[in-house]
Amino acid sequence: MRLYLTALNPTDSVMDGFLPAAAALGWDVTVLTDQPDGYPGHEVIETDVRDPRAVIDVIAAHHRPDVVFSNSDHLQAETALAAGYFGLPGKDWRSCVTAKNKSLMRRRLTPVEAVRSVRLPPGAELPEAVPYPVVVKPAAGVASEDVVLAADVHELAAAVSEIRKRRPSDVLVAEEFLDGRLHTLETLGDGRTLHVLGGFRTTLGPLPHFVEERLDWHPDPGGVEVAHVTAALDAIGAGFGVCHTEYMVTRDGPRIVEINYRLIGDNCDFLLADLLGAPLHEWVLRVHAGEPLNALGVGDEPRGDVFGTAVSLIADRPGVVTAAPPSVSPSVSPSVSPLVSPSPDGPSGDPSGVRLWHRPLRAVGDRVEVTHTNRDYLGIVRAIGPDQTAVDAAVDSFRALRPWTIA
Structure with a gap:
C-alpha cells in the first residue's frame, strides 16, 4: 500500500501520529512537501504542494498511489483534487474549500442556522x-x-x-459575536456513515482575543448539539474522513464557529486516541484507503469512565525563556491502558491513576512575544485519569513543580 502524504511544516500530528500509524500498517510512505528537510528518515519529494497540478504530476511520475492524504489545514482541497484525479477515496474538494473559507461556510450554512x-x-x-x-x-x-x-x-x-x-x-x-460556551465535536466518516467520536469543552482566554487555554473531554454532547453540528457538516458535504468542528452553545441553541476538515490539533489528537483507547491515526488513514467504519471497529471504543484534559501553557509576558520543563511521557505505552500510573513519584503519574504528558514547544534561550494567539503556547500538558478532580490535581502539581520562566 503506497501512501502519498502532503504536508507543509512538520507537525506532531504527522511526525508522531500519521507517519508511525502508516508504518504500523506496513504501508510505504512518500512525503510530498515544500519543506523537505523537515522529514528525516522518510522518502521525501520536494513539491509545490499548494498546486494540485504539481502534486498530480509528481505522483504520476513516481509509484502508483493507493492513498493520497493530508492533515494540513492549508492543503485539503489540493490533496482532494489529487486523490480524485487518480480515482482514489477522498474528500470532495468543494467541501474542503467551503470549510476553509469562513465566508463561504456561512453562506452554505444559511439553511441550518442564522449567523x-x-x-x-x-x-x-x-x-x-x-x-x-x-x-x-x-x-x-x-x-x-x-x-x-x-x-x-x-x-x-x-x-x-x-x-x-x-x-x-x-x-x-x-x-x-456568539455569546456562550465553546465546544468541539470530533467526527469520522467513510462517506456513507458519520460517527461521533466525542468532543471537548473549550476554555478561552480573556476577550477581546480568542486564545484556547484548555480543552476538557466531553464524550457525550447533547442530542440537540450533535444534530445541529451534523446538519452543518451535511450542508457543506463534510462526511468523509476526520473533522474537527467548533461550535458555541448559545441561548438560541448551538451555532457553528468553524469547521476544520482535518484532525483536531495541539496534541489533542493524541489525547483523543488515548481517551478512546483506539488507533485513531490508523483509523483515519484506513478510511482514506477505502475501508468502511464498520471494518475498523469504530463505535466499539469505550468513552465513559475516564476524564482527559489538554492545558496550554501560555506566555504571559514577552522575554527570553530561562527555564523550561522537559518533555514528559508515561513509561507505559498509551495503547495499554489509559489509567495505569507508571510511577507514583514521577511527574508523569500519581497514585490516583493519572497519566500525564508534557510537550514543550519552546526551549531555554528562545525569545517569545505575546501575540494573543495560539502561537503564544510554551508547552502543552495533557492528562487522563479516572475523574476531573484527580486530573486537575496532577496538572496543577506538574505546573507548580516544573514552571516555565520568562525573564
Missing part, C-alpha cells in the same frame, strides 16, 4: 448594518491569529486597519 456575517475583501468599506459586538477574523485564518472582538464601529475600524498591516490581500469577515 450574521459580512465579507470584507481588501479595500472594502466597513459594513453599516452589522450587530455589535462583532468578531473580525481572516476568512481563511488559523490558530486564533488576527481574531478580535470589536464592541463598536470604531473598534472594528481599528481592528481591520491593524490586521490589514499584516494581511493586505486577505479577505476578512466580520460576524456577530
Whole structure:
C-alpha cells in the first residue's frame, strides 16, 4: 500500500501520529512537501504542494498511489483534487474549500442556522448594518491569529486597519459575536456513515482575543448539539474522513464557529486516541484507503469512565525563556491502558491513576512575544485519569513543580 502524504511544516500530528500509524500498517510512505528537510528518515519529494497540478504530476511520475492524504489545514482541497484525479477515496474538494473559507461556510450554512456575517475583501468599506459586538477574523485564518472582538464601529475600524498591516490581500469577515460556551465535536466518516467520536469543552482566554487555554473531554454532547453540528457538516458535504468542528452553545441553541476538515490539533489528537483507547491515526488513514467504519471497529471504543484534559501553557509576558520543563511521557505505552500510573513519584503519574504528558514547544534561550494567539503556547500538558478532580490535581502539581520562566 503506497501512501502519498502532503504536508507543509512538520507537525506532531504527522511526525508522531500519521507517519508511525502508516508504518504500523506496513504501508510505504512518500512525503510530498515544500519543506523537505523537515522529514528525516522518510522518502521525501520536494513539491509545490499548494498546486494540485504539481502534486498530480509528481505522483504520476513516481509509484502508483493507493492513498493520497493530508492533515494540513492549508492543503485539503489540493490533496482532494489529487486523490480524485487518480480515482482514489477522498474528500470532495468543494467541501474542503467551503470549510476553509469562513465566508463561504456561512453562506452554505444559511439553511441550518442564522449567523450574521459580512465579507470584507481588501479595500472594502466597513459594513453599516452589522450587530455589535462583532468578531473580525481572516476568512481563511488559523490558530486564533488576527481574531478580535470589536464592541463598536470604531473598534472594528481599528481592528481591520491593524490586521490589514499584516494581511493586505486577505479577505476578512466580520460576524456577530456568539455569546456562550465553546465546544468541539470530533467526527469520522467513510462517506456513507458519520460517527461521533466525542468532543471537548473549550476554555478561552480573556476577550477581546480568542486564545484556547484548555480543552476538557466531553464524550457525550447533547442530542440537540450533535444534530445541529451534523446538519452543518451535511450542508457543506463534510462526511468523509476526520473533522474537527467548533461550535458555541448559545441561548438560541448551538451555532457553528468553524469547521476544520482535518484532525483536531495541539496534541489533542493524541489525547483523543488515548481517551478512546483506539488507533485513531490508523483509523483515519484506513478510511482514506477505502475501508468502511464498520471494518475498523469504530463505535466499539469505550468513552465513559475516564476524564482527559489538554492545558496550554501560555506566555504571559514577552522575554527570553530561562527555564523550561522537559518533555514528559508515561513509561507505559498509551495503547495499554489509559489509567495505569507508571510511577507514583514521577511527574508523569500519581497514585490516583493519572497519566500525564508534557510537550514543550519552546526551549531555554528562545525569545517569545505575546501575540494573543495560539502561537503564544510554551508547552502543552495533557492528562487522563479516572475523574476531573484527580486530573486537575496532577496538572496543577506538574505546573507548580516544573514552571516555565520568562525573564
